[in-house]
Amino acid sequence: MTAPIVLETDRHLKWPAFDRLEYALMILCGICLTGFTLSTLIDVVTRESGHPLLFLQEVTSTFFTYGVFVGASVATRRNDHLFLSALTEKMTGATRRFFEVFNRSVVLLVGLFMVWFGWQNVITGLGSFRMPSMLPMSYLYLGIPMCGALVALFSLEQIVNGLRNGFTPIIGDGPARDVSAGAAGDIGL
């Protein structure tokens, strides 16, 4: 059994129209990790063979950085982020509804701050350049507002759908994220 690329958990909080976006972002995560792996590997091989390619380090860090910000944005829709606790999930009724909306509003606001102030960084970055490509730093800083925009979008999606359908998971609402149902399952010990 392999894990699905678009997660079915919390379907009641999702617009089906955004599934394609989640899919595309997940594929982008894979591309970033593949690019990061290949560029690091080629970097090692060329350096050990005495023909180092300087630009590879820039390529590596670009894939790495974008992988982090793309992954963080799609993880918001999948509810895959690291959590300290979810006291809100133990609440019921109007209190729960209030705090579910409040939590996501905090994430939404943080996302909007990332867009606004991250964009200012992008503008500032036009004046400094990365070696050896001499491209402006802006192209690297762009990951922050892009991530912020997606985080805000997915938070809004969850707030609207949560207010419409409720925040409590609906029974039979997609398979749970259960690692114990993985490939190994039973090793026959």
Place this chain on the structure above:
Amino acid sequence: MILSNALLLGLMTALFLTLGYLGVPVAFALIAGVLVGTAFTPITLQSMMAQLFNGIDSEALMAIPFFLLVGELMTSANVVIRIAELSQALVGHVRGGLAQVTTVFSMFFSGMSGSSSADVAVLSRTMAKPMAREGYRPEFTAALIAAASTIAALVPPSIMAVVYGAIGNVSIAGLFLGGIVPGLFIGFGLMIYCYFFGPRGFQRPRATFPQLVTAGRAAALPMMIPVILLGGIMTGWFTPTEAGVIAVAYILLIVIPILNPAHLRNVPRDFVLAGMIYSLPLITIAAATAFGWMLAYLRGPIVVSGWIGAIAGDSAILTMFCLVIVFVIVGDFIEPVPAIIIFMPVVNALTDQASINPVHMGVVLIVTLAFGLITPPYGLALLMASKFLDVRFSGALKASLPIYLIFFAAIAFTIFLPEVILWLPRHVFPESVGCFKSPTGPGYICP
């Protein structure tokens, strides 16, 4: 500044903890704390956004995706079963049966994954059902799996050690080597506990030598991964990041094609999932870096190190003891990675003040944070194990209490016996603990 530093520090911390415990993701709760704190200072919010970027702009942190990818590929390709079978051949006959197998399996797998969360997931999926069939209480199984998984935080390629080394400017190789002894201490401690105090379990007949050879041969290829990771770093051929990518290449080009060629078609999916998973600790690191930067700006580390310095003076033991108390408390409430990043300025100041070897201090604190993974209210490993085994957290916690003694002993051991902790780094990679080549002849001079 409108508010005093202490008040701002309190405000940021309270906001982070409140939002975090309400259910806001850790990274966003940290950023929210930073944004509110920054609003009361002359610092621009734009520069705090730059701190997010600076937080992950580190060569050493680039090792994390590869270590996570190694774990994902090994699990997804079902190769880990061979390691479980080898563990069974080695210790399945010992009193405690599968409890012993679980501990040994974790000790082996920890050398590949570097992540306690990955260990909990793999151990739960492979060992929970067989243990339940043989009558082990699920609470005991959850407690054992959670405790055994903490070994991954100690032994190479521990992600916690990578973060500690990268942020604190401490040799990662030194931390890797220094963590091996406490890792083995906890592993063997758990085995002894299971032998004397755990359920008797179903004891299998001792594996014959040919069976042992067969199991060893079947697991030989995956068991090379820790050798590649540690060997590459120790010989100086590779940085941790490069060793990680070589291990990934080894799995893709040798392990999977030989042991499970049918899985090759699923490899792109593994990359997609691992590509998302690696962003989770790293975005938290980015946010924690910004939070830590603000704490430093507000002179928080100076205040805290002043308090600890006033109690401990120049005593290395007392300093470490105070820091252990701080980290036990902190580790009970927040993730180890942000804890390391936020408190690193305090740790560095006190390490210098008490003339403690930075690798020794790192190992002590990493063992302490590993303990935090099984303590309430936020014992991540225990929470995960309880969830996967579908038992109440309180039940798993009760079953964990006797195991805490092993961790207390491990922490005391690392504090009081620096010579044992630093023995391996000093002999294998002397530069990692501050030794330098003798100008007068062969050998090293160590401080």
